[in-house]
Amino acid sequence: MPLNLPSPCVVVLVGPGAAGKSTWAAAHFPAEAIVSSDRLRAVAGSGEDDITASTDAFALLEQIVSMRIARRLTTVIDTLGLDTDRRRAWLHAARQRGLPCVAVAFDTAGAECRARNRDRPKRIPADVLTAQLRTWRQVRDLLPAEGYDQVLEPQPVRVVPEAFIASPAALTRQRERPTGLRFGLHLSTFTFTGGTAATAGALREIATAAEDAGFDALYVMDHFRQIPQVGRAWDDFLESYTTLAYLAACTRSARLGTLVTGVTYRNVAHLGKIVATLDVLSGGRAVCGLGLAWFAAEHTAYGWDFPPVGDRYAVLEDALRLLPLLWGPGGPAFEGAAVSVPEAAGYPRPLQEHVPIIVGGGGERRTLRLAARYADAANVLGDLDTVRRKASVLRAHCAEVGRDPAEVALTHLSTALVGTGDRELAGLVERLRPPRMDPARFAAAVNAGTVDDHVGRFRELAEAGVAEVMVRLPDLSDPEPLQRMAKVIAAFR
Known part of the structure; x- marks a missing residue:
């Protein structure tokens, strides 16, 4: 299984000539991420073996490395890496x-380096390679103390978003000791091929496919214009x-709700009637x-008051107390x-004897206390x-108010772009990213991440105390992304 490196990162290759550095880099990174002193000799001089162009090539290399690091x-960095001052300068930058900055140490046997060198069309002079091998033995012992995040042997690697760094180990735990997790699909966009006239049919198709994929719930945002x-x-x-009423007619078993209803948009008693009808x-x-509501521009556009946050908290707490009364027996004031x-x-x-209420928001002093x-x-x-911190705060609030923490579930909302493999994933990123956003940032x-990446990530969230994950799929214009997500969900069944 490849080692996951955080994206973005700086990778410094260190080793003598013919140790395999360029071959390894080309196998694991896109060409545009590799800054090679040999290739830059061909830019600054007559070819990669033009030693007279080395000074200019390294000047270009330093400039390019500096620019790329500045842009995160x-x-x-594909050089010999044997110059200690240069290595430490790159680490400092x-x-x-x-x-993060990692060094990859190519401790290839001298005999192997010499054999590879003999097979090259442009050989490194024998005395030069011997000097490099001698220097390498000294540098090898320095690397662990230079302060890199990791010093690696050459091995398969992938550069992944920070959320997936520990996914391989979590994936193994899920395979060996499976745990359950509920999944909700968060529908946040309604622009479909065919325009507005196609909306009803596309939404029905997606809702049906979501249930078939194993989603336990469907959620929509409670807004009146796109955020x-x-x-x-x-x-x-x-x-x-x-929309939820329409989805009720389109589906068989999925729970249906908002993430989350803004308490400023409707009279609370009216909201109780709406939810009971649904x-x-x-x-x-x-x-x-239920949540405080936050989108001030939306309130202005629709002519609604947008009270101060303290007033909205008062309405939220009243709603949390009143709604169960509206749904329960009798008619108390x-x-x-x-x-x-x-x-x-x-x-x-x-x-339902008890309609579940979810409080949206991670405010640790007030919101999570109301949820508790x-x-x-x-x-x-x-x-x-x-998430781990929020789970701890929620448990503490439950203890303070005398409630069993097991009675208050923790749920988590995030976006997930899922690919069946690295190649498909790279294609999805390239197709979906905004034109001016670099692929890694998007x-x-x-x-x-891949299916395996997401299984690991969701396992970590489950271990942190999450009972349900609500997932927004950014490429959900048709049911196909749900088929990829189904592979993730299946790992928790």
Whole structure:
């Protein structure tokens, strides 16, 4: 199994001539990431063996390496690497830009280097290669103490987003000791081939394929125009609860909900009626997501008030207390800090005895405390370390309010671009990335990984305490991406 290196990173190749450095680099990195002193001799001089061009070639190399590191691009430095001052300068430059830096030590036997050199059309002079081999034996012992993140032997490697660095080990754990995990599909775009007229059919096809792929739930955003993190304000964007009602008719078993309903958009009692109706019409599959609402421009566009955050927290807490009363027996009066209802009653009641409530947001002082007190789940964002911290905070809040932490699930929302293999994945990244965004940055933004990468990542999230992952697929214009995601889901069944 290849070793995963973080993207972006700096890779310094170190070893004598004919040790295999260029061959190894070409096998594991795209040509544009490799900065080769030999190739630059051909640029600055008459060919790769033009030793008279070495000074100019190294000047070009240093300039290119500096530019690539400054742009935070993965850079493979293909030289002998035997100059200690140069190596340490490259390491320092990487550190200044916050890039991981690894050295790859090519400890190829001298006899092997000489044999390879004899087979070259342009040979390294024998005395020069002997001097390089002698210097290498000295440099080899220096590398571990120079401060690299890793000193590697030449082996298969892949450069992957940070989220997948530990995926291989987690993948092994999942295969050897499987754990379960629920999956929800997060629908955040509604622009399909064929335009608006094709929306209903495309959405039905995707919903059906999602259930077939093994998704346990379908979620939509509760917005009225597309958010800037995903698309443009004028992109087609469907109203959430109308869409969920349509999905109820298109599906058989998937739970249906918003991630999450903004408490500023609707009267809370009216929201209770909407969710109860969805539950009845879906056969008891409604999930109620709740959050503060954050999109000020959307409120302005629709003429809604956008209260200060403290006022929105008051409404959120009232909603968390009132909604179960609206769905329960009787019709008690409710008097909250921001919401008052003389009779908390509505008919028909939901089919579910208890409609699950998810609080969206990772605020550690207030949001997670409200989730611990009132909700069935808290939905958070962020990397693995962030999720671990949120899980710890949620457990602490549960203890403070006297609630069993097992009663409040942790869920996680993220984007996932899934490829069946590295080649397909690279093609997806190239096709989907914005024109001016470099592939590595886009891959990190959408968690671009293979099926195995994602199995490992989701296993790590499960180990951190996540019970359900909500996944946005950035290439979901037709059902095909769901077939790739199905392979990930199958690993947790």
